[in-house]
Amino acid sequence: MSTTNQVAISAEGLVKKYGSTTALDGVDLTVPTGTVLGVLGPNGAGKTTAVRILGTLLRPDAGHAEVGGYDVVREAPRVREIIGLTGQYASVDEDMSGRRNLVMIGRLLGLPRDQSKTRADQLLERFELTDAGDRIAKTYSGGMRRRLDLAASLVGNPSILYLDEPTTGLDPHARNGVWDTIRNLVLDGTTVLLTTQYLEEADALADSIMVFDKGKVVAEGRPSELKAQAGKQSLDVRPAEPGHLERVAAIVSEAVGTRPTVDVVNALVSVPVSDGTSMPVVVRRLDEAGIAVTELSLRLPSLDEVFLALTGHAAQEQSIAVLEGASR
Amino acid sequence: MSTATLEVPATRRSRPFAWAEQSLTLAWRNIVRIRQNPEALADVTIQPIIFLLLFLFVFGGAIAGGGTWHDYLPYLLPGVLVQSVVFSTLGTGVALNEDFAKGVFDRFRSLPIARVAPLIGAVLGDAVRYLTSIVILMTAGFLLGFRFENGVGNGLLACLVVLLFALSLCWVWVWLGLKLKTAQGVQGIAFLVMFPLTFGSNIFVQTTTLPGFLQSWTKVNPVTYLVDTMRGLMIGGDVQKPLLITLAWMVGLVAVFAPLAIRAYRRRT
Ligand SMILES: Nc1ncnc2c1ncn2[C@@H]1O[C@H](COP(=O)(O)OP(=O)(O)OP(=O)(O)O)[C@@H](O)[C@H]1O
Ligand SMILES: [Mg+2]
Numbered sequence: 001m002s003t004t005n006q007v008a009i010s011a012e013g014l015v016k017k018y019g020s021t022t023a024l025d026g027v028d029l030t031v032p033t034g035t036v037l038g039v040l041g042p043n044g045a046g047k048t049t050a051v052r053i054l055g056t057l058l059r060p061d062a063g064h065a066e067v068g069g070y071d072v073v074r075e076a077p078r079v080r081e082i083i084g085l086t087g088q089y090a091s092v093d094e095d096m097s098g099r100r101n102l103v104m105i106g107r108l109l110g111l112p113r114d115q116s117k118t119r120a121d122q123l124l125e126r127f128e129l130t131d132a133g134d135r136i137a138k139t140y141s142g143g144m145r146r147r148l149d150l151a152a153s154l155v156g157n158p159s160i161l162y163l164d165e166p167t168t169g170l171d172p173h174a175r176n177g178v179w180d181t182i183r184n185l186v187l188d189g190t191t192v193l194l195t196t197q198y199l200e201e202a203d204a205l206a207d208s209i210m211v212f213d214k215g216k217v218v219a220e221g222r223p224s225e226l227k228a229q230a231g232k233q234s235l236d237v238r239p240a241e242p243g244h245l246e247r248v249a250a251i252v253s254e255a256v257g258t259r260p261t262v263d264v265v266n267a268l269v270s271v272p273v274s275d276g277t278s279m280p281v282v283v284r285r286l287d288e289a290g291i292a293v294t295e296l297s298l299r300l301p302s303l304d305e306v307f308l309a310l311t312g313h314a315a316q317e318q319s320i321a322v323l324e325g326a327s328r
Numbered sequence: 329m330s331t332a333t334l335e336v337p338a339t340r341r342s343r344p345f346a347w348a349e350q351s352l353t354l355a356w357r358n359i360v361r362i363r364q365n366p367e368a369l370a371d372v373t374i375q376p377i378i379f380l381l382l383f384l385f386v387f388g389g390a391i392a393g394g395g396t397w398h399d400y401l402p403y404l405l406p407g408v409l410v411q412s413v414v415f416s417t418l419g420t421g422v423a424l425n426e427d428f429a430k431g432v433f434d435r436f437r438s439l440p441i442a443r444v445a446p447l448i449g450a451v452l453g454d455a456v457r458y459l460t461s462i463v464i465l466m467t468a469g470f471l472l473g474f475r476f477e478n479g480v481g482n483g484l485l486a487c488l489v490v491l492l493f494a495l496s497l498c499w500v501w502v503w504l505g506l507k508l509k510t511a512q513g514v515q516g517i518a519f520l521v522m523f524p525l526t527f528g529s530n531i532f533v534q535t536t537t538l539p540g541f542l543q544s545w546t547k548v549n550p551v552t553y554l555v556d557t558m559r560g561l562m563i564g565g566d567v568q569k570p571l572l573i574t575l576a577w578m579v580g581l582v583a584v585f586a587p588l589a590i591r592a593y594r595r596r597t
Contacts, residue, residue, distance in 0.1 A: 055438050056437070056438065057434060057437055057438060077440060080438060080439060080440040080441075081440040083438065084438075085434075085435075087431060087435075089431050090431065091430075091431040091432055091433075091434045091435040092432070092435075093361070093432050094430065095360070095361040095364045095365060096357065096360055096361065096364065100360060104353060104354075104356075104357055105435070105439065107349075107353040108350050108353050108354070108436075108439055108441050108445075109439065109440070109441075110343060110346060110349070136364060156439075156440075
């Protein structure tokens with residue numbers, strides 16, 4: 001049995017090459033039992049590769065990893081006993097009904113027929129697929145397939161769960177449902193490693209976050225730590241009159257000593273500041289100039305801004321690319 | 329919901345014949361899929377019938393020399409049976425390759441099941457397709473006037489032999505299906521394998537009518553011995569020697585290609 005009950009997943013120096021592409025370039029990670037690790041990164045960062053190695057689908061070229069205390073290469077059959085895996089692309093059998101898909105997995109796991117059926121019904125219900133349960137999966141929408149795939153990875157009550165972009169392509173309602181399910185699983189003690197393109201998702205679910213870029217870990221920590229790591233806070237001012245944007249920008253620039261960015265679309269002036277000391281000055285000057293504002297705030301940077309600071313390129317274009325990909 | 333421990337749940341504790349149960353479950357999956365897509369049975373229903381009628385009526389008169397297609401039928405039917413069953417093993421490789429491309433096998437490979445189970449499941453599931461092809465052709469043969477001249481028992485034994493041969497030969501396709509990147513690739517290589525196996529044999533004509541180099545090939549070709557066995561059992565003739573050679577080939581095919589296929593399955597990413 002496992003010697004380490006505190007650490008569910010640990011990896012050291014994972015390397016995976018595809019020809020001349022280095023998908024993973026020395027990744028270390030540790031996930032304590034019962035916690036959620038969120039892996040963020042742009043397309044091609046190596047997230048899926050890492051999940052496939054930890055899920056025993058792929059052998060690393062170098063480095064090693066243990067899951068539940070078992071080596072993912074040498075003790076792969078043991079690892080498979082305790083993991084559940086939902087890959088980036090749904091791996092359901094399109095030529096069978098959703099219910100049969102789940103029953104089949106129960107049977108493969110050695111559950112008796114009646115228990116397999118009960119389990120399938122429970123999971124169909126939890127993922128709101130009961131009505132569609134007897135329909136052939138080919139007729140499911142993309143989001144329904146993803147939910148079925150998620151259900152399939154839960155049939156065996158895994159104690160460690162990998163979710164590769166579990167909510168990509170889901171509508172907001174279904175996404176909330178998946179989030180709730182993940183939270184409940186974690187309450188029950190399940191360890192979760194999830195990859196996502198949505199910074200918001202990692203922020204909402206993860207105890208700690210890793211940012212991958214080009215096969216390397218470029219940042220890690222708790223969501224709040226990461227935000228702090230990106231450094232500066234941001235001072236935002238939104239004038240009541242969009243016509244006052246330029247005057248507000250001038251006032252802020254003078255008070256802070258840095259030229260702010262002016263977002264004309266959102267009628268927002270924002271400037272990075274190291275602390276809150278310039279805030280009262282800005283308030284006084286605005287008051288003297290008789291300019292009304294609808295918003296004046298000092299905030300930590302959003303994860304999007306963190307992402308930009310850490311990887312040197314914006315996360316936004318990546319999420320857009322994914323949304324486009326999902327809608328095709 | 330589950331407990332938080334990393335214990336293996338009791339229901340999953342290793343059972344001695346787990347691999348067999350898992351293979352049967354996956355065979356069941358393939359059969360369900362066939363029921364769902366009956367049109368996928370075209371290669372084991374319409375195709376063999378077309379082949380039978382084509383050879384019987386178009387070439388029959390010419391090949392049978394002075395005779396008519398009636399004289400050719402007893403000779404041809406065991407041959408066409410072998411040919412169509414051999415051809416339908418190709419479908420096993422193509423289907424496996426497509427399954428892999430769709431990601432269903434990612435699911436299987438992340439489950440704690442025996443490595444051979446998905447492969448044995450695919451092969452056993454396809455036994456249904458091979459059986460369909462045998463039943464269809466025998467029915468057509470009987471309607472056209474074919475009879476088991478050597479007894480019904482021997483006739484059925486012949487059907488069993490060809491089924492077992494298909495189940496052995498299909499490991500070649502399982503291996504190729506896992507080894508090649510695309511289903512088109514699998515189909516592309518089919519002609520390289522199928523034509524020498526079927527046309528370079530005694531399926532349609534007596535091998536003595538063939539040129540020398542082809543005759544030497546037919547003497548190695550397992551299909552020749554299988555067809556001899558079939559004819560011996562169905563309409564009479566020497567059975568023992570061709571049957572032994574056929575059985576040896578079957579054992580050889582499984583011994584070589586099943587391990588290769590399992591290795592390819594493990595390596596495939
Ligand atoms: N089977 C493969 N053959 C060749 N290259 C591959 C293969 N799988 C992944 N790669 C390459 O490895 C790199 C990492 O890919 P990976 O799928 O792990 O990225 P990802 O972070 O999951 O990206 P995404 O957000 O698009 O899912 C990419 O450059 C990709 O092109
Ligand atoms: Mg990916």
